[in-house]
Amino acid sequence: MPTSTYDIDAAIPAPERARHIDLARELAQRIAAGDPPVGALLPTETELCHSTGLSRYAVRQALHKLTGLGLIERQAGVGTRVLASQPPTRYVQAMDGLSDLTRYAEGTSFTATVRERLTADARQAALLRSAPGAKWLHLSGLRTSAGALPEPIALVDIYVADEVSRLSKLPKVGQVFGVPVYQLIEAQYGLRVTRVDQEIQGVCIDGEAAAALRVEPGTPGLRIIRTYLQGERAIEVTTGLHPASRFSYTMSFRQSA
Amino acid sequence: MPTSTYDIDAAIPAPERARHIDLARELAQRIAAGDPPVGALLPTETELCHSTGLSRYAVRQALHKLTGLGLIERQAGVGTRVLASQPPTRYVQAMDGLSDLTRYAEGTSFTATVRERLTADARQAALLRSAPGAKWLHLSGLRTSAGALPEPIALVDIYVADEVSRLSKLPKVGQVFGVPVYQLIEAQYGLRVTRVDQEIQGVCIDGEAAAALRVEPGTPGLRIIRTYLQGERAIEVTTGLHPASRFSYTMSFRQSA
């Protein structure tokens, strides 16, 4: 039985680092080896206290660490259950805000050429994830670089759900605009976009679009469709048409700790 | 001065939930109000113990929660510093493994038509993020749906860095193949991909590519370039050419708790 009086431990120049970390590592290795297999219960806190000679506090710290790693699950009255033998390797693309989605838009501005209220037909309803007959505010325009010679960057369509479309600072036709519309909605209606779905398609730019973007008909491009949702409700949908020569979409996925 | 003998508190039917959570919430509100402004120090643990009547353990639990929220930063010998007045709203696209990147590949198979070792010229070096003259293993082939009539899905090129290219289970020319190459590298060299960079371009599919994919010349498509890195070293690069009619890239970003 390890007595572990505090003075004794203090006299020793410290064995390693924190003991709860050692214990966590040891338990993780045992779990990896399948000692308590997935789905089985780990020893109780009391048992671990006795077997390790540590206090309950230290044992709980170790188990807390394993919980954070997703290795175990704890429930009062039941015990500590093994969830996985290996900490799952996850990869994430993280953003510090939705503005990262449209970072390319920095140094550019949006000029509206169309502003109308529309009632969705069948085709539009599919894009807008709403029932046919639903009302939306529709803006259409051109995004241009803010430099001396304003090169068109993208043809943009913005749809705003009727319930959140009474926005005081919305761009007027012909007006240059800088703020993302979803930010106006969040500010004015006090809600938060909880999810953004994004689809990227390859397209050939023809006809009017080619003329507006000042590229040759048949030029390759990207169509990006973003749906901003609060919960399951789509509150804004944007589509952008980007000439491939002026835009490519890059992202980076990192292994999450 | 709250005496807070344990029996007294126990006799009361529990005020709310855990007291450390109440304290965390109160501190978060104060920080939001700028009481200790960003960059300043919070009261020390001892002061919080006195002002709240809680034990140091409970106070530390509350501060630990705020640390997890990214609101504060702690350092022994210095104190508790306010990092932000609001918990940053982050959005993440999470994957439970890199196979999610190529989920579309399920139910498809890769058939190699080219297998060679190459020495990167200037143009290839840029794609492969290595110096000109570096050696890579190059596979080229077609990804087809596994159904009865094998429709070509994508033209694929795979480049494997020389140091990790001695792979026993690598696809041979003409052979149907199912496992992602990065998994072979991870398994055989005992390393882990820590980052994947991805670029998506819009293209028009012409010439040989159109013939191989059995689409009309001038058909729109997507080119997807993935770079698999361990640390800062690129160990594999893949490019895929997908007809737009058979593939679009979708992703979803969620607000992270």
Next chain:
DNA sequence: GAGTGGTCTAGACCACGAA
């Protein structure tokens, strides 16, 4: 040297789940 947060002990009461 005084004070900070990091670690740890040895107790205790509680809500909850299972027998």
Next chain:
DNA sequence: TCGTGGTCTAGACCACTCG
């Protein structure tokens, strides 16, 4: 009813920072 984990107290020693 019994044992689980969740919460909490009141002490303690340590490494570290700073004046």
